[in-house]
Amino acid sequence: MLSRAAARIYWMSRQIERAENLARILGVTSNLLLFGKPEVQEQNLLAPLSITGAAEAFFARHRALTLPALITFLALDEDNHSSIYYCIRMARENAHAMRGQITSEMWESLNATWIEMRAMRHEQVTGAGATRFFDWVKERSHLFRGITYGTIVRGEAFNFSRLGTFLERADNTARILDVKYHVLLPSVEDVGGALDYYQWAALLRSVSSFSTYRTLYHDQIYPIRVAELLLLERRMPRSIAACLEQVREAIGKIEGQNDQAAKRLAWELYARLTYADVKEIFQGGLHEYLTACLTDMDELGHRIGRAYLGVV
């Protein structure tokens, strides 16, 4: 497959997955503000900016950090490259250029998403309709992924789409866990201490795993278990371990040349998460562990670019 084509399909999938995760993060932030203690409100608002690394860009454009300003910036801002609007636009643009390589259903779905996104009015997204908007983004992403799985031939285009989706999701889950954990547990002494139940429930809900936690642990919410679930639980499809298993499978199917470095790192990350011990991770520090994971996933992205996508 042409490198240019593979790159567009890979990025198309990453962008739609990123839009979904942005919606999840914003959704949980809106929710937290309803329940959170006053002293953590600002941190809650700051969290999405830390996760996306866009705090500086935000404050260049907005004076005060309020929920409407945050949603405007991360959902609708045309110039913000980490906004839902921008991700959907780019995903659709990539799909457009690759119409011959993806199925017409995939194209039509993304095109319809873009047309609706473009017509979305400001007050539909920032006000009382915000939750409905976030659900819409998640649904469109689910729909697109479902169409992809249901229609595309199992060839290189599919492999690159899968690779993009799951590398992006692994990255996003790691960021969500890192930032939220930090907000919820300002100091190490608090581990095992009194918890704000709603805050933790919101974190779990942001990755669709609140009921999974209940099902798997039949227990009240402990931070270490939340971390274990999001990091290592392979049955939980948004956990980093589960995503890296998909990444490893997808990259394994790609026939490349000079791609040993990329494949090796994919396997290393997979092994690291599969044969990990959550207590060890906590001893070394969760934040340090997640930082190392994010750095390596970023490096994996670069290696994929060099091995397959024509990045020099």
Place this chain on the structure above:
Amino acid sequence: MERHYYDEMHAAPDQVRGHYRALAQWLAETPPERVLEKRREADLLFHRVGITFAVYGDAQGAERLIPFDTIPRIIPLAEWELLVKGLTQRVTALNRFLHDIYHGQEILKAGVIPAEQVLTHDAYQVAMLGLDLPNETYSQIAGIDLVRNQDGRWHVLEDNLRTPSGVSYMIENRRMMMRLFPELFASQHVLPVEHYPTMLLETLRAAAPRSRHEPTVVLLTPGPYNSAYFEHAFLAEEMGIELVEGQDLLVKDGFVYMRTTGGPQRVDVIYRRMDDAYLDPLAFRVESLLGVPGLLSAYRAGNVGLANAIGTGVADDKSTYPFVPDMIRFYLGEAPLIENVPTWQCKRPDDLAHVLHNLAELVVKEVQGSGGYGMLIGPAATQAQLEAFRARLQANPSNYIAQPTLALSTCPTFVERGIAPRHVDLRPFVLSGKEVKIVPGGLTRVALKQGSLVVNSSQGGGTKDTWVVD
């Protein structure tokens, strides 16, 4: 002025020609509502495809849909076979000519064509001198525009030997007709055209360097903003080959590769749909971002085939056109089977004088012009337009040729108020690989405006399905 035109369907007002009888009967028997409904369906279906066209060009303004007329243009097989002979003869001679001017230049030495006509021509490429091509073929894909005059005789209006387009309409129009009116195809034998992509791929493979057994062919497009991008994507998909842009190709150690996820993959033949000037920024236009640096050197080394070859433009422009019948006589020792339209070359003083004297009756065209731009149609021009054109003509005579205003034949066409005759031409596509092949049919273009003789889509022309019937 009342003029006489050859009517493709009727020999006399109430007498339908034999090969149109089945269609005429069907038109008479089918309730008008049903035909109308089908025409609407066609509009709808093409609009859906048309959205594809329009979106591709969206950054540069919407691209227009080319109107499709549902009454086919019919040619009897016996007549078609004569055309095939004439087209084969003509394209063979043109390829011989191209080989000759880049090798021994026998035709120039013999004085059949003035040397300056060829050697000083803008499209003459010195880089092609002495280069031997597979099958000595330069224009693997040629589109020859044909018209019929008052008495129905066929003439060649123009040769297109660079990157002729329109073949996707030929195929799409046929698919549309078969979908809308299957009963028409059941009642008579219409020769198929859908195998064109297979024939094209075979032709392209024949342009590969000799040592390559299963050559890799790609289609090189300038990209989505090119007006023919739809056709590029369509043909690549139909042939099952990669649609590449310049940035996808690289030249290394004299060979061409495409950048793939599996590493660089050798490319043997490039079906290029961009002009010579953009192919290689090292050899031609430095500022071209569309091309592939080093492509010309790989081509000259015989490591990659190009279709069409570089430098074919010298054979197809309007100043060379008057010499094509001489080429046929010179290379093949045969009389031309399809005539040229009489042409005055304004660079000749005698011809210029004739043209200036008869300007109001003639069609005057720019030598390098295409798409119906920059031409004068004398009988349709105002006095002021005539005078303005006269001044341009006198200022730069060698830039123009003139032809009699052609009485293009007409074919019945759906118009707002029912069915009326409209002028048509025909572009068959001639493929030259190991041998010359022509798919039975082509692109019929129709001037939809009443009385208009300009069939170009850029000037309000439409298309019809073209049937060769047995």
